[in-house]
Amino acid sequence: MNILILGGSGFVGTRLTELLLKDHQVTIGDLVKSEFYPELWKHCDVCVDDELRAVMAGQDCVINLAASHRDDVRPLSLYTRNNVEGAEHVCKIATELGIHLIVFTSSVAIYGFPEYEYDEDAPKHPFNEYGRTKLLAEAVYEKWQKADSQNMLHVVRPTVIFGERNRGNVYNLFKQLASGRFLMVGNGKNRKSMAYVGNIVAFLKWNVEENKQGYSVYNYIDKPDFDMNDLVNGFEKSLGKKLPPVSLPYCLGLLGGYCFDLLAFITRRTYPISSIRVKKFCAQTVFSSEKMQKSGFKPPFDMQEALHRTVSFEFGNQQ
Numbered sequence: 001m002n003i004l005i006l007g008g009s010g011f012v013g014t015r016l017t018e019l020l021l022k023d024h025q026v027t028i029g030d031l032v033k034s035e036f037y038p039e040l041w042k043h044c045d046v047c048v049d050d051e052l053r054a055v056m057a058g059q060d061c062v063i064n065l066a067a068s069h070r071d072d073v074r075p076l077s078l079y080t081r082n083n084v085e086g087a088e089h090v091c092k093i094a095t096e097l098g099i100h101l102i103v104f105t106s107s108v109a110i111y112g113f114p115e116y117e118y119d120e121d122a123p124k125h126p127f128n129e130y131g132r133t134k135l136l137a138e139a140v141y142e143k144w145q146k147a148d149s150q151n152m153l154h155v156v157r158p159t160v161i162f163g164e165r166n167r168g169n170v171y172n173l174f175k176q177l178a179s180g181r182f183l184m185v186g187n188g189k190n191r192k193s194m195a196y197v198g199n200i201v202a203f204l205k206w207n208v209e210e211n212k213q214g215y216s217v218y219n220y221i222d223k224p225d226f227d228m229n230d231l232v233n234g235f236e237k238s239l240g241k242k243l244p245p246v247s248l249p250y251c252l253g254l255l256g257g258y259c260f261d262l263l264a265f266i267t268r269r270t271y272p273i274s275s276i277r278v279k280k281f282c283a284q285t286v287f288s289s290e291k292m293q294k295s296g297f298k299p300p301f302d303m304q305e306a307l308h309r310t311v312s313f314e315f316g317n318q319q
Helices: 011-020 049-056 077-097 129-146 169-179 197-209 228-239 250-267 275-282 303-318
Strands: 002-006 025-030 041-043 061-064 101-105 152-158 160-162 191-196 215-220 222-227
Touching (some): 002 049, 061 197, 101 129, 191 303, 197 303, 228 303, 250 275
Parallel strands (some): 061 101, 101 152, 152 215
């Protein structure tokens, strides 16, 4: 099968390319050249039809990982441009070229902060532009699927993804732990749903090869869920060292986040601490993966192994 991975130069796309190449022909379409697979890369802006048409021509399947996703993207209009308008362009070109299989990575951010263990039918209350535009993009793809009975659409809503070479929030947490400068905000009992990159790319591949439904939507979460204390303990165990227990009450941590918000506004710079990041750190964000677990897919890695692989790869030399 000829498969196009939009946004394939990034962390998830690189691991997905590595996996798919065992059985398929892969093309990477991205604004940024692939560091690991430059020979497969073609420059592509998802909102430029000529570039998109050039990389989509001859493909049997499109996996869209491309998105504006960071908390600090400016201007805010880029979320709509890249996430929603990008989806519209992908669907238009897919219809034009007769491509009938799309796998779209959405996000659990469409739910907002969950009040319980949200499944796929839970209320949608995104708290930021990323979640809002991902939800709108889902609607664009669903409209495309319904327009032709041959079209197959598989929407995957991952929770926070971690793994080797990731540079997101989980890596930042581990980096702080490794440096010895980590400060726990709150009591650390808030649970976090997470997904290991080796499992999420295997699930995306499964949707390409095994999922023959016309339309499907899945949360992707690896179980069991860890709380923040579990993550710290797992990090300590993987590196064989004990960190000093230092914590800060949530109210003081949030106040510090607001101070950095003000500083960022005044200086027009971004900082690693903000009120939204403090809220996200301390929030209980737990989602259901029951539907995925019943799908027939079996994750290749358990969470303890995934955590150990990540910590050892990134920080093993600091033992």
